[in-house]
Amino acid sequence: MAMALLPACVAAAAVSDTVRIKDIGRFGGWRDNMLVGYGVATGLAGTGDSARSRSTRQSIANVLSQFDVVIPPDQVQSRNVAVVMITATLPPFARNGDRLDVTVTSMGDARSLLGGVLLMTPLKGPDGRIYALAQGALSVGGYKYDVNGNVVQKNHPTVGVVPGGASVEVAVGTDLMQGGQLEFVLTDPDYTTANRIAASVNATLSGGLAVASDAATVKITVPEEYRQNMVSFITRVESLNVQPDRRARVVVNERTGTVVAGGDVTISRVTVSHGDLRVSVVTDYLVSQPLLVRGTGAGVRTEVVPQTRVGVTESGGEAVQLGVGSTVADLVQALNRIKVSPRDMIAILQGIKAAGALRAELIIQ
Template sequence: MRQQFLSTMLACALLLPGGTASAADSVRLKDIGRFGGWRDNMLVGHGLATGLAGTGDSQRNRATRQSLANVLTQFDLIIPQDQIQSRNVAVVMVTATLPPFARTGDRIDVTVTSAGDARSLLGGLLLMTPLKGPDGRVYALAQGPLSVGGYKYGLNGNVVQKNHPTVGGIPGGATIEVAAGSEVLRDGKLEFLLAEPDYTTASRIATAINGGFSEPVAAALDAGTVSIGVPAEWRGRLVGFMTRIESLNVQPDQRARVVVNERTGTVVAGADVTLSRVTISHGELRVSVVTDYLVSQPVLPLRSGPGVRSEVVPQTRIDVAEPPAQAVQLGLGSTVGDLVRALNRIKASPRDMIAILQGIKAAGALRAELIIQ
């Protein structure tokens, strides 16, 4: 397992022979950012799931009884809340994501979660539920049968459960009633937003865009925003202008990072992470404490005497083993891949690898950002 881990990390750290990343790696602009105004919108609603086979909310849930009474009043049925007794209904919260440029009549997926004490939503039907945005306006209506993908059955204290039966979904369960406006052109300019802000990458994007047109139209405003002016000849062909920009290639700059997950013992490092001159001494001190319990029995003539009993006598021994420390020395310009190979030779464990990286960072020899999860 130890050998497999170190070999896996070595393969991740060395993208190319010699541990150097390719300088010709370039990506499309649409893969590293987006235009301003292009965003999703969150929708949420409160509704009822009916048709549950006795697994709905209990009578203690007043919100369920009040919601069901409100629904029945729309059909000219006036029933007091205290007279509503049903375990086939559950109050639920409904969420959805309204994509950009969605049109009226389009259908989107919804997620339904129990908001009460229902045991399962299996077999339930969501009643028509309005989905509202942050401005309180209704943008979609959701309704349909729930797809749970789990179950929960119990009898006499025995419970069998698979997945989470109190969460379900309805594919295409909501119909958009009001389209969300997306304004990408403001004052005759577009804004390109980087997914990972970086000043060098933003400058390269502006240079690539200016090189793709006959006039300078782009300028980097900050590490995450590039302002793009629309030339006069492209004003009536905005879609084509944006398509041409998205298709441009640029080489993004990458910050050297080493990600460490202490819970799983995982270390992920980029190929361009280098080390300064450093010497690592790795050793282990193993202390083993073993206790044996012996029972002392009284001799036969004294067994029946007053106050005579068996006695448990612990015997403890301590073993200390300190193997000689093994040293690893790395020269200037060594990479994390070189470090992995060196630690692989001395058979260091993944936990030791994490501790060594933390020590190298504290010593100032790791030329990267160390992220501990």
């Protein structure tokens, strides 16, 4: 019975490794666009830019001049205003009236944007055109209060967001088809995966429509009957299943002591010897206090005498031996049995990689 169930388990594992084509890449021309703007946030409770910020004074004067209020910049003394930069992402196929979330960051010396309101600000693209207008109340997930040198702060109060605070004014069109072809771009370029995508498309849509031009791009010819119905064709292509090829990688985070590796990352025959050397230095401070009696001379005083002890403890080294075909998971289990710390485990993996026994790319973050 166990032998009969084994092929079914292997087949189930193979099916589980397949993913949709749309989950491992995108079509050429499908991209986000960055928007940026310069504006003014008002309504701050005395936590805005100080009078030293000339750009803030000039910006306030410019805003007031639009309402026929003319004030010289050097006469502006408000601390309820801060100059800010606004950023947003314009998605593909954006239409007039769509709402975008915007991020607002302080440019001057404002202490906090809490309670502020962003005045209407145009958001421009790299070509200098205005694509959206942003305005609204700021949502700041923190605060900062400073009174008489005492500071109480939570999170980062000089950055805020305006959910749905920008309105798209210029629609963005996206032309996916160029010369009768679609280009599918892989997020993680790989020749094997690109070839499997082309094979999957050709097996489902007969006619040899797809060809992998390089490790990152698969060119797909759109049949004549689908050129007036691109949505249906793209839906069929991106819903196809393919098994992506994975590169052997081990990711190490030295700050947190985390090691992440695929279960199939193998290690050549290797022996690891791990020892532990501990050096402790302890200093005790002894105080010599003279007797307080009459006639004590002027040179007699209290003396602090340090007493330092150095101790060295070296535990016996323990060895771990792995045979041919062992994986990183086997190594981690063996090291856990001899109670190796995560940071020592990272050092061991680096040593195994330097010895040429780790058959994977070691990525240290």
